[in-house]
Amino acid sequence: MGRVQGLTLERRQQALGMLVAGMPVNNVANHFGVHRCTLSRLRTRYQQTGSAKDRPRSGRPKKTTQRENNFIVTSSRRHRFWTSGKIAARLYNTTRTLVCNRTCNRL
Incomplete structure (x- = not known):
């Protein structure tokens, strides 16, 4: 780590x-x-x-911010029967951040 x-x-x-x-x-x-x-x-x-900070990590950068992640999780909890596609569409309409359905499923 x-x-x-x-x-x-x-x-x-x-x-x-x-x-x-x-x-x-x-x-x-x-x-x-x-x-x-x-x-x-x-x-x-x-x-x-010369520092105690974390070193840079490899890997793909995150596409969504923590605030957008919270939006996805909150939406899925409030609207239990919405599909991940509908949640992704709501996120795009709200924040103009385009994510795939799989991202919504992962969170």
């Missing part, structure tokens, strides 16, 4: 601060409830990139 599991960006920065201050890895791992290897990967990434 690209993201260090169990740690938000803020918590990653706190952990790095503790490690830089000289705290033992085991103590920091126990404090945040993660494995030592997680912190070792975090420290290595920080040494390589």
Whole structure:
């Protein structure tokens, strides 16, 4: 995974601060409830990139925003007997975002 599991960006920065201050890895791992290897990967990434942020990920970019995803899910829950094609058409009429039926089925 690209993201260090169990740690938000803020918590990653706190952990790095503790490690830089000289705290033992085991103590920091126990404090945040993660494995030592997680912190070792975090420290290595920080040494390589100078940042605790996620690295860019490969893969196809998302076509819909989180707001559009919420629209699809809400529409399907409110109108249980609408087909995915009808939901896709409603999304297009509302936001001008063209999605296929399969996208509506997946969410």
